[in-house]
Amino acid sequence: MSADSDPREPESITDALLALRQGLPSAMDQLVPLVYEQLRRIAHRQLGAEAAGHTLSTTGLVHEAYLKLVDQTRVQWQDGAHFFAVAATVMRRVLVEYARRANAARRGGGSNGQKHTRIALEGIEIPIAERAAVLVDLDEALQRLVRIDARLAQIVDCRFFAGLTESETAAALSISQRTVAREWVVAKAWLFQELRNAEQ
Amino acid sequence: MLSSERWSDIKRISSEAFELPAESRADFLARSCPNALRAEVEQLLRLCERVSSTPTFLDARATDFAAPMVAHVEQNPIDLVALRAALAGRYTIERELGRGGMATVYLARDERQPRHVALKVVHSRQAHVAGSSGARFKREIEIAARLTHPHILPLHDSGAAGECLYYVMPFVSGESLRDRIARSGSLSLQDALHLLRDVARALAYAHREGIVHRDIKPGNILLNQDGDAVVADFGIARALAAARTDGAADHGSADLAFGTPAYSAPEQLWGDPDTDQRADLYSLGVMAYEMLCGARPFAGRSATELVAVQQIELPESVTTHRPDVPAELAALIQGLLSRDPADRPQDAGEVVRTLNGMIAAAEPTNVARAKRQARRRIALLAGVTFVMLISIPAVRALRASHARTLERGTSNEDAWQAYVRGTELTQDPRQGNLEQALSQFDKAIRLDSNFARAWAGLANVYTRQLVFSPDQPTDARANAERAVTQALELDSNLVEANYVRAHLFMLECRADDAQRAFERSLTLDPAYAHAHGTYGLFLHFTGRQDSALAHLRRARKLGPESWGAEALLGRVFVNINKPDSAIPYLRSAVSFRRDLVFGYQQLAFAWLEKDMKDSAIAAMRHAAEWDWRDSAQLVYVYAKTGQREEARRIVQRLVNTKSQRKLPVAGMAMAYAALGNIDEAFRTLERDSCLPALGVSAGYESLRSDPRFADLLRRKGLNRPGF
Secondary structure (H helix, E strand, C coil), X not given: CCHHHCCHHHHHHHHHHHHHHCCCXXXXXXXXXXXXXXXXXXXXHHHHHHHXXXXXXXXXXXXXXXXXXXXXXXXXXXXXXHHHHHHHHHHHHHHHHHHHHHHHHHHHCCCCCCCCCCCCCCCCCCCXXXXXXXHHHHHHHHHHHHHHCHHHHHHHHHHHHCCCCHHHHHHHHCCCHHHHHHHHHHHHHHHHHHHHHHHC | CCCHHHHHHHHHHHHHHHHCCHHHHHHHHXXXXXXXXXXXXXHHHHHHHHHHHCCCHHHCCHHHHHHHHHHHHHHCCCCHHHHHHHHCCCEEEXXXXXXXXXXXXXXXXXXXXXXXXXXXEECCCCCCCCCCHHHHHHHHHHHHHCCCCCCECCCCEEEEECCEEEEEEECXXXXXXXXXXXXXXXXXXXXXXXXXXXXXXXXHHHHHCCCCCCCCCHHHEEECCCCCEEECCCCHHHHHHHHHCCCCCCCCCHHHHXXXXXXXXXXXXXCCCCCCCHHHHHHHHHHHHHHHHCCCCXXXXXXXXXXXXXXXXXXXXXXXXXXXXXXXXXXXXXXXXCCCHHHCCCCHHHHHHHHHHHHHHHCCCHHHHHHHHXXXXXXXXXXXXXXXXXXXXXXXXXXXXXXHHHHHCCCCHHHHHHHHHHHHHHCCCCCCHHHHHHHHHHHHHHHCXXXXXXXXXXXHHHHHHHHHCCCCCCCHHHHHHHHHHHHHHHCCCCHHHHHHHHHHHHHCCCHHHHHHHHHHHHHHCCCCHHXXXXXXXXXXXXXXXXXXXXXXXXXXXXXXXXXXXXXXXXXXXXXXXXXXXXXXXXXXXXXXXXXXXXXXXXXXXXXXXXXXXXXXXXXXXXHHHHCHHHHHHHHHHHHHCCCHHHHHHHHHHHHHCCCCCCCCHHHHHHHHHHCCCHHHHHHHHHCCXXXXXXXXXXXXHHHHCCXXXXXXXXXXXXXXXXX
């Protein structure tokens, strides 16, 4: 009996979202670990199953989490936007956590453990170790980016980590779609530079 | 670092420029961009153009980008580096024995007792280890660890290591019932009856002790070397459930979900809080059905379907698939599979009594029983997949602690510790370890001069010096003889001492004595891996290749030093001209021990046989890097690959060396032979009193046709029957 179907969980995520709308400061503290645990479970099941030959669902994990975990009858659209904004950042943590574990496993596999990140930009086949290294480097770059431009980092979380569309990102962050489009290009450009520097 | 304000300006100007047509951007910058920002704006603009024209990984979804990586982590659920670190000083993981959805089983060396164990690590997603859950797991599992029964696999130890919960069991030889069914489809009526009774006896005992298994299935039934069933994982379900709950003593429903749906009773699938030991009897029924029919009742239904199907359908009778099943047994199984627990036999003891009656009826004579057992043993020996092995030392180590002095052979704790350390060092063939091992055994003997195992350990180290050290310390042979004699005087039944004696006889080319001593060692302990390994080598030297391979494979299965057995398996395959069989073993051996010079040398021979010259040279060069005297074998490879000048140069360098250290006889003879200097090759071979490998080793082929070779074999005692 997997915890996905535990009937208590969605209610508490929904409750946390409702509390967030009412401005309860502790609501965010409640929400983040709940969303983390659920996204981790969904990633485990979805992406782990992919290895066994199943195909990845066409909707993003974050969308799936929203549909499963948030009681649609009780929330308004702003609550959903809040959820996506939180889930996008949490999704980064989930995937970076996997990346760190993949790196640890690689070190255990007898490799020399050297860090050699290459950002494969032309969509060629990238080895697992490099995917992991790229995600860890990306996370570190985003932590630097937050200090100079927090919104840009949030846009990366929404567009890349949560796989949200431009309009979904705009709704989640309460900004215009045009801003999202413009800033997303800048974010990619900045990260391109940062990751290239990390490589050298 | 870039300030937020400055960055904000750079971003704004770059974005505005980027939204313009490409040809207008330069003008725009000239008009609107302050010079102080110009370089950075232009750089960012170029990058914007770059990422817009060529997609980057950021244009994929992160989950798609990460999917192969996540899948990899999910398939390798245990962080071995962290696990090894957490277990350091307690257990050393040697290799993986098997992996299921719930846990991975490793062969591990117990650092506190010289034994091997099966260490089962629960995948972290099965039990989220946090706070006190590790302690709860341990407390629960200790209840199960009190069970002692011939058909229950004991638990040695348990705990939390980093993120993982683990428990430790004896290392058991044989296959699981799962493997057995997979291998042979259904079982004979006789075998099924006996195995069912074994499991029912285990259940009857455990249920009396108040412990329900909750996960009875063929994968948890191990078949030992006598073909008896041993139930593994008793109490694990409850312990895992305890680890998962939040500390509230509410084990009621949380742990019911545990189990394998295909074998679970309806009430267990439903999560009925009144589920009791009768759920195990239902699982026994499913297993009985599968043993006889080769498939489970309701086979092919998904877990969710099962819940419904069990409620509305009854399984077909066993006899529809197996007409030879007696009505009484079919009725018993149907009873076990009753939907309502009240309709099943009420306790496992009742099942045992029913099975006893059937077994007595089916088997009127002892002759039949003996035949059945013989057949079972043969079937087991033929088994393809040995998942785990119960070694006799492991079983021995299980006895109660008051018997420990008897087991250890000394009552002196410090002597025991020195012995254990010496044993470890002996098995780790790095430079200097043998010397350290000697001093540990010396220490153990100083503390307790009647400690026979320490004497045997000492003799073993001296023997290894003879084999591994090219210097062959002159008194090593005499020292080995003295120590092994002492060990045997103290305890003539000590397997370790009999084994070393056999090894020494072999090195002296005393084939008949060696044969007897090896046989005696293996009679004393049929699961003594070292004896299997060296006996395998002896059989190889004496021309009995099939038996040699069988014993080496057994040594590899038993561990420790599986890598050593692999290297020897490789050597045998090389010498019987089967390089393709040799290479996988040798690669595995050298991947485990990167300093295994011998393994690289054999790999070189194998690749040479396959005419892979570059690989052969690379392997031999690698071997020579550890000890320059091994360049002698490099000469052979160079000569064989047509690089005779290089070969001659190395020989000259070896011969001209002023070192006091001896050159390896076999290697130098091989080098001379490969260069065509047959006389010098024979002169070199005369220098060693006995080379047991001479008759079979690769590298001497150009000498074999010479009459002096047969003469040499005769004079070294190698041409007698047996050698």
